[in-house]
Amino acid sequence: MMSQMIYPTTNFASVETLNIVRGDGVYVYDNQGKQYLEGMSGLWCASLGFNNAELIEAAKNQMETIAYAHMFGGKTHEPGMKLADKLSSMVPVDNARVFMGSSGSDANDTQIKLLRYYFAAIGKPEKRKIIARERSYHGVTVGAACLTGLPINQTNFDLPIEALGVLRTDAPHYYRGKKDGETEAQFVDRIVGNLADLIEREGAHTIAAFIAEPITGASGVIVPPVGYYDKVQALLKQNDILFIADEVITGFGRTGNDFGVTTMGIKPDMMSFAKQLSSAYVPISASVIRGDMYDAMVEPCSKLGVFGHGYTYSGHPVACAVALKTLEIYERDNMFAKAAETGAYLQSRLQEFADHPLVGEVRGAGMIAAVELVANKETGEAFKDGKVGYFAANACQEHGLISRPVAGSSLALCPPLITTKAQIDEIVEKMGKALNDTLAFVKG
Ligand SMILES: Cc1ncc(COP(=O)(O)O)c(C=O)c1O
Structure with a gap:
């Protein structure tokens, strides 16, 4: 018997298979009592396992204090402000400013809007296209799905990829992408050459940003070859194109360092987070931008009008309290x-x-x-x-x-x-x- 649920990313004809009823540390148990070691942290997210008592306590305490408050128009609360400041102090982005949402997809949608608003504010509205890679995964909302480069997430949805100005460049996967006899260094030179040609063809003045997962997840955990990001970053800098690091999977210790950008030697202008930000106990995401980008939007705002973007759950206090506790545990332990x-x-x-x-x-x-x-x-x-x-x-x-x-x-x-x-x-x-x-x- 199927329940009335429409399942995410699944065949409409599929049947219900694995029914998980409880978790203990890194293990989960199904409704038959069978134990599984959760080798995927759920969907690349439950960093602290499945029943961390401190996170549960943080959620309970916050719910008892105030279970919900919003953040529109500068209304605020302590856990939200503290989390923004904490995250800002952790990321390798100067004077980072933080916008909050509930999912990795919405964090990337927010980045698209922040880019649009920022370039309008500095008088370059034509700088609007975004370069994303083949086989990338940036989420499934209509905006984020345009950035994603996996056919399964695009076929059948008539996505406004061109309207959004999304351009596509090579996946940095040597094993799958190399030509016969090509060395790793030649592969890097060829795909970075393709990127240079794309920028030349489209015109750098029309391109706002390049978005990449430092190490990919859904596309098969691609670790780009040595030298790739150095060459990509030099090219972007030369053409005044911003680097958005999608750290939704790679953030917070996943790749052997604090962030994927540290592991891969990237200096990003913007970063997207979700998943391990709260060990996935409560949905929360963050879109981070350089402080000077924020500053540049302050004055023009009186002419452009308010940044009309925000979610009911932006900075949800329970999510912020759990995320704060998560970051505290990461540091303390x-x-x-x-x-x-x-x-x-x-x-x-x-x-x-x-x-x-x-x-x-x-x-x-x-x-x-x-x-x-x-x-x-x-x-x-x-x-x-x-x-x-x-x-x-x-x-x-x-x-x-x-x-x-x-x-x-x-x-x-x-x-x-x-x-x-x-x-x-x-x-x-x-x-x-x-x-x-x-x-x-x-x-x-
Ligand atoms: C790199 C990356 N970005 C964005 C997303 C989308 O996050 P969400 O599923 O929370 O919308 C994911 C999800 O797996 C991801 O791996």
Whole structure:
């Protein structure tokens, strides 16, 4: 029996499969009592596991104090102001200003509007296009879905991609994108060359920003080659194009440092956050911009009119209180450094799968990784459809590990930051069994 739910990102004909009823640390339990190690932190988000008592207490305390207050027109509250100041002090953006919402998608929509307003304010309204990459994931609201570069999120929706001025450039994935005989350095030069041509063709005066996940998630955990971001940033700077770092997955210790931009050597102008900002306990997002961009909008606002953008739940006090507690725990427990150490262990253990007959590439950084399964190990030929990836993820589930098939046939891992080395061993053991099951399935 199906409930009346319309499920997100699923086949309308699908049946209900996994019914999760409770969580304990990094483990979740289904309605049959079966235990799973949640190797994806839900959807790349529950960094502190599934029943952190301090976060629950923070939510309860805030609800008892005041359960809701809004922030339109400068109305405010302590948890909101404190969170904005705390986040501003953490990010590598000068004098960062923070706008809040409830999801990664709405954070990126907000970035589009902030760009529009900012360039109108400084008298350059024609500077409005945004460059996004193939295979990127920036969310699914109508605006964010235009930035996203995955067909599944665009087909059938008649999205206003051109109207929004979204331009597309190469995904920085050497393994999948290289031409025959091309070295990594040649690959980087070719795709950055393509970006330069795109900018030249469109005219830098029409392009506001470039948006990128420092390391991608949904597109298969792509870690760009060394040198890629240096060359991209030099090009953007030369053409006066802003860099928006979509840190919705990579923010807060996920990649072995505080932020993905630190891991990849990026100096962003704007950053988007959600997910681990509150360990996903309550929905909250943040769009961060450079302080001087904010300052430049202050005076022109009297002529342009108010920034008419805000959500009922912008700066929701319960979400802000939980996010503040989350950031406090990260700092107090030295969580980013610990996750870096556990992450290095995860990456080295996953490399053991590199010799497996089904595995084409093992990649990742810190506590995010993917194991790409291929039809032909020698040539790297991909499987034609997602069947093998789904089989492998289901096999993981059978063995009590939650993974996720992404980008066709890559198995993603993004375990909670609190995962121990012994639990990493458990992940690797379970995934190893699932890979062997999958090999038997493929051989038929
Ligand atoms: C990099 C990135 N940006 C944006 C989003 C969208 O976030 P949400 O699902 O909260 O709207 C996601 C979600 O996975 C993401 O991975």
